[in-house]
Amino acid sequence: MAVQLKFTVQGGDFTNAGFASSQVKKILKQLNIDNRIIKRVAISLYEAEVNIVAHAWNGTVTVDIDEEKIRLFLSDRGPGIPDIELAMQEGYSTASPVVREMGFGAGMGLSNIKKNSDKLTITSEVNQGTEVEIIHYLHAQ
Amino acid sequence: MLQDKTKAIHPGPVAPESNSPVLTIRDVLELTGAKLVYGEEYLDKPVRKAFASDLMSDVLQVEANDFVLITGLAHPQVIRTAEMADIGFVLLVRNKKATPEMISLAKQAGIALAESKNSMYHTSGLLFKAGVRPVS
Numbered sequence: 499m500a501v502q503l504k505f506t507v508q509g510g511d512f513t514n515a516g517f518a519s520s521q522v523k524k525i526l527k528q529l530n531i532d533n534r535i536i537k538r539v540a541i542s543l544y545e546a547e548v549n550i551v552a553h554a555w556n557g558t559v560t561v562d563i564d565e566e567k568i569r570l571f572l573s574d575r576g577p578g579i580p581d582i583e584l585a586m587q588e589g590y591s592t593a594s595p596v597v598r599e600m601g602f603g604a605g606m607g608l609s610n611i612k613k614n615s616d617k618l619t620i621t622s623e624v625n626q627g628t629e630v631e632i633i634h635y636l637h638a639q
Numbered sequence: 640m641l642q643d644k645t646k647a648i649h650p651g652p653v654a655p656e657s658n659s660p661v662l663t664i665r666d667v668l669e670l671t672g673a674k675l676v677y678g679e680e681y682l683d684k685p686v687r688k689a690f691a692s693d694l695m696s697d698v699l700q701v702e703a704n705d706f707v708l709i710t711g712l713a714h715p716q717v718i719r720t721a722e723m724a725d726i727g728f729v730l731l732v733r734n735k736k737a738t739p740e741m742i743s744l745a746k747q748a749g750i751a752l753a754e755s756k757n758s759m760y761h762t763s764g765l766l767f768k769a770g771v772r773p774v775s
Contacts, residue, residue: 512714512715512716513740515716516715516716516719516720516722516723519719519723520719520722520723520747520748523722523723531709533725537704537723537724537725540722540723540724541699541723544699544719544720544723548716579658590642600695600698600712600714600716601693601694601695601696601698601710601712601714601716601717602695603696604694604697605696605722606696606697606699606700607696610696610699610700613700617713632745637682
């Protein structure tokens with residue numbers, strides 16, 4: 499079993515934000531993945547997808563599922579993150595007032611992705627974009 | 640004295656009427672005077688726990704499943720958040736109205752959606768008193 503899913507995400511489009519996460523969640527249910535893992539994948543992917551909508555110009559979501567793991571890879575073109583360590587701190591946020599009015603931008607997203615994943619790798623280049631890799635193992639390591 | 644008084648009125652972490660029967664979505668609507676916007680088929684679903692917040696970032700941190708989300712935020716991302724967090728019932732308060740996008744997303748995700756004129760505090764108080772537990 500090896501499945502790959504690909505989605506595009508538009509920066510600033512808060513109406514459709516979460517579409518990719520919703521589709522991925524439905525497919526994982528069809529694949530009979532454990533519900534606890536599905537919730538962790540859904541939460542981590544949704545937080546990361548909302549980050550692209552909130553901060554970047556556009557991006558892609560690629561999901562690879564095999565027998566061992568689920569790999570979420572989000573790549574965006576955008577302002578990038580100058581200090582990833584600082585961005586990981588709970589409460590630190592550069593979100594706009596519009597994003598905050600929608601109930602996000604509390605500076606909790608990246609730490610929540612970390613909490614809801616087995617492995618998180620973030621690389622970023624200022625004024626170029628950000629790449630986020632999130633791994634979920636299907637079996638205890 | 641003040642400390643004793645606080646102790647006497649503080650209900651503790653468990654809802655006061657822990658022996659009361661489990662409420663359904665139908666009961667919650669009746670109790671809070673809320674109007675169902677979508678989800679007739681879910682009216683008999685039990686409502687055991689609740690979380691109240693306008694901050695979706697906080698909702699996404701809750702580890703419990705299948706609770707009622709009480710919120711004053713009427714935005715499609717509220718329904719997306721509920722979908723990701725396995726929340727089966729969203730109760731809008733402060734007379735906020737569900738948008739057509741929210742109703743459409745609630746249908747797709749199978750989430751009951753209702754509107755109440757009461758404040759978040761009022762609604763939460765009514766549910767707490769009736770035995771609906773906090774998420775943790």
